[in-house]
Amino acid sequence: MIIKKITLHNWKNFQNCSIELSERTFIIGSNASGKSNLLDALRFLRDISKQAGGLQSAVEERGGITKIRCLAARTQTNVSITVELGETQETTPKWRYHLDFMHTGGGIRKSQVKINSEEVYSYEQAKYILQRPIVGNDDEETLKYTHLEQVTANKEFRELQTFFQDIEYLNVIPQMVRESSSSIFSATKEDYYGRNFLEKLAKMNERTRNSYFRQLNEFLRIAVPQLEELKFIKDEMGIPHIEARYIHWRAKGSKQQEMQFSDGTLRLIGFLFVLLDNNGIILLEEPEINLHSGIVTQLPEFIAKVQRSKKNARQVLITTHSYDILSNRGISPDEVILLENTAEGTSANTISNIEEVEPIIRSGLTIADAVIPYTKPKDIEKVIQLKIDF
Amino acid sequence: MKVYIVGEDPVTYAVIEKVLAFCAPKIEIITKLPARGGEVKCKISEFNKLSESFPVILLTDLDATLCAPLLLAELLKENKNERFIFNIAVDEAEAWLMADREGFSKYFNIEIGDMPIAALKKQGGRKKLIEMDFACKSSWYLTHELVNKMKKKEHRDQLTPKPGAAKGPEYNPCMLPFIDKYWNIERARINSDSLNRMILRIGNLLNKK
Numbered sequence: 001m002i003i004k005k006i007t008l009h010n011w012k013n014f015q016n017c018s019i020e021l022s023e024r025t026f027i028i029g030s031n032a033s034g035k036s037n038l039l040d041a042l043r044f045l046r047d048i049s050k051q052a053g054g055l056q057s058a059v060e061e062r063g064g065i066t067k068i069r070c071l072a073a074r075t076q077t078n079v080s081i082t083v084e085l086g087e088t089q090e091t092t093p094k095w096r097y098h099l100d101f102m103h104t105g106g107g108i109r110k111s112q113v114k115i116n117s118e119e120v121y122s123y124e125q126a127k128y129i130l131q132r133p134i135v136g137n138d139d140e141e142t143l144k145y146t147h148l149e150q151v152t153a154n155k156e157f158r159e160l161q162t163f164f165q166d167i168e169y170l171n172v173i174p175q176m177v178r179e180s181s182s183s184i185f186s187a188t189k190e191d192y193y194g195r196n197f198l199e200k201l202a203k204m205n206e207r208t209r210n211s212y213f214r215q216l217n218e219f220l221r222i223a224v225p226q227l228e229e230l231k232f233i234k235d236e237m238g239i240p241h242i243e244a245r246y247i248h249w250r251a252k253g254s255k256q257q258e259m260q261f262s263d264g265t266l267r268l269i270g271f272l273f274v275l276l277d278n279n280g281i282i283l284l285e286e287p288e289i290n291l292h293s294g295i296v297t298q299l300p301e302f303i304a305k306v307q308r309s310k311k312n313a314r315q316v317l318i319t320t321h322s323y324d325i326l327s328n329r330g331i332s333p334d335e336v337i338l339l340e341n342t343a344e345g346t347s348a349n350t351i352s353n354i355e356e357v358e359p360i361i362r363s364g365l366t367i368a369d370a371v372i373p374y375t376k377p378k379d380i381e382k383v384i385q386l387k388i389d390f
Numbered sequence: 391m392k393v394y395i396v397g398e399d400p401v402t403y404a405v406i407e408k409v410l411a412f413c414a415p416k417i418e419i420i421t422k423l424p425a426r427g428g429e430v431k432c433k434i435s436e437f438n439k440l441s442e443s444f445p446v447i448l449l450t451d452l453d454a455t456l457c458a459p460l461l462l463a464e465l466l467k468e469n470k471n472e473r474f475i476f477n478i479a480v481d482e483a484e485a486w487l488m489a490d491r492e493g494f495s496k497y498f499n500i501e502i503g504d505m506p507i508a509a510l511k512k513q514g515g516r517k518k519l520i521e522m523d524f525a526c527k528s529s530w531y532l533t534h535e536l537v538n539k540m541k542k543k544e545h546r547d548q549l550t551p552k553p554g555a556a557k558g559p560e561y562n563p564c565m566l567p568f569i570d571k572y573w574n575i576e577r578a579r580i581n582s583d584s585l586n587r588m589i590l591r592i593g594n595l596l597n598k599k
Binding site for chain 1: 392394400403404420421422423424425426433435436437439440442443444560562563566567
């Protein structure tokens with residue numbers, strides 16, 4: 001199952017926006033156009049659904065509803081997210097989940113949100129499975145919790161909760177992997193994959209882990225030839241590490257652990273791991289960072305290959321600025337969403353629907369040629385003409 | 391009218407923009423193509439096709455080819471769309487900049503007598519046309535010869551290439567403000583037939599709409 005469509009109302013920089021998503025979707029746009037905020041709407045659904053999660057903590061982790069609500073919002077104070085889910089090949093979706101919430105109000109009371117409406121629609125049964133508020137059942141207190149987060153209430157649509165729980169966000173911060181035991185503050189620990197990357201490996205079934213490392217090593221042998229025999233180890237204190245042999249002038253090379261790995265190597269390992277391991281939607285934040293353009297060029301096709309090799313096709317959403325990724329001829333303009341800032345919040349369009357971009361691709365130029373100049377700041381050349389006076 | 395513009399590098403884009411501001415201030419630039427300059431010549435056929443949707447205004451350098459029509463014939467095998475405005479700077483956009491001898495000498499503090507001059511030259515065709523006269527490529531002349539006659543050290547530092555480099559380390563930050571604010575197209579077109587023809591082509595495009 002994939003998310004086929006997401007509709008956002010007052011979500012961060014999206015005032016009113018409806019976005020069609022495909023199995024592999026590239027999200028592009030200038031800096032601060034809302035690429036990460038779009039991914040965050042999906043992480044928000046995951047945060048509601050996960051164990052020890054829930055609506056209130058998902059809002060709180062983001063700094064309260066005032067940090068979520070769109071700046072372009074005027075009189076309307078509610079925030080809503082609607083997603084349609086279904087199989088890749090089917091045109092009709094299977095489910096629609098809709099959540100609308102706003103501040104509880106009330107001055108000095110703890111800042112919480114209340115649900116205006118929560119709906120689950122099943123296209124198969126052609127009816128609503130859930131429509132809240134339920135008269136006589138919901139009160140001010142119950143409307144602080146979604147049915148999605150409650151196993152006793154979501155029996156008929158448990159599939160949705162599991163689906164959202166499996167959403168994985170990947171933005172490896174190499175420093176976090178290296179200093180996983182340090183006290184660097186990370187509000188969303190499990191997101192900045194890295195902090196708990198090694199712990200995750202430690203918890204994994206050994207056979208699965210070995211199989212993953214075998215595949216990782218095959219990839220690394222080509223991409224980073226000086227690293228060999230990447231493996232998982234625990235030191236005498238029981239602390240997990242990844243270790244590899246670094247080949248140099250000595251016959252046997254020398255052993256290195258994650259502390260010594262380069263930023264690019266760490267990002268590549270994290271990236272490959274999430275592709276191999278995850279069962280749900282994968283959100284990839286600018287996978288090109290720290291990587292050689294020769295490797296980056298291969299990513300779109302590698303992702304497609306991994307997607308095809310799994311039994312259940314998984315959705316991958318990728319934010320990128322990369323020329324190397326977007327010049328891949330196998331990317332369809334239907335797979336690329338362009339975010340643009342407008343006075344009324346960010347707009348999102350599939351590039352095949354943009355009048356001034358579509359002809360560029362139709363004429364035979366690459367998607368990179370069409371969208372990178374289109375999304376760059378109009379006067380960016382002026383930065384080199386600035387008077388610099390320190 | 392909305393157009394795409396195609397250039398080789400920041401200087402050619404700036405020249406196109408300035409020429410458009412001069413002769414067609416109402417034209418709106420959709421975007422600058424391609425994403426990476428230097429690929430202009432191998433994508434000519436795509437730009438020709440693109441101009442069926444919106445006009446494409448392209449500026450490239452003459453380089454080693456003998457004359458402009460020969461270069462176009464060499465690059466574009468099919469018929470040129472009439473909204474594909476193909477311009478070739480003889481011999482490079484830098485020659486057009488130096489064609490405003492007065493403005494260039496004033497901005498870069500060069501004696502007017504040290505500036506290159508224009509001459510009637512045959513470009514392979516029958517007719518002699520006026521263009522700036524250089525013994526070598528105009529950008530090479532600018533960064534290796536003329537630069538030594540600039541009185542300000544700042545300009546010399548910006549434009550003189552480091553060993554093995556093609557251009558000075560701050561070539562674009564130095565040239566772009568000149569193009570933007572001081573380059574006088576009226577004066578320059580008198581010394582460059584290829585520039586003058588670009589202006590006429592854009593005028594024709596506007597009349598056709």
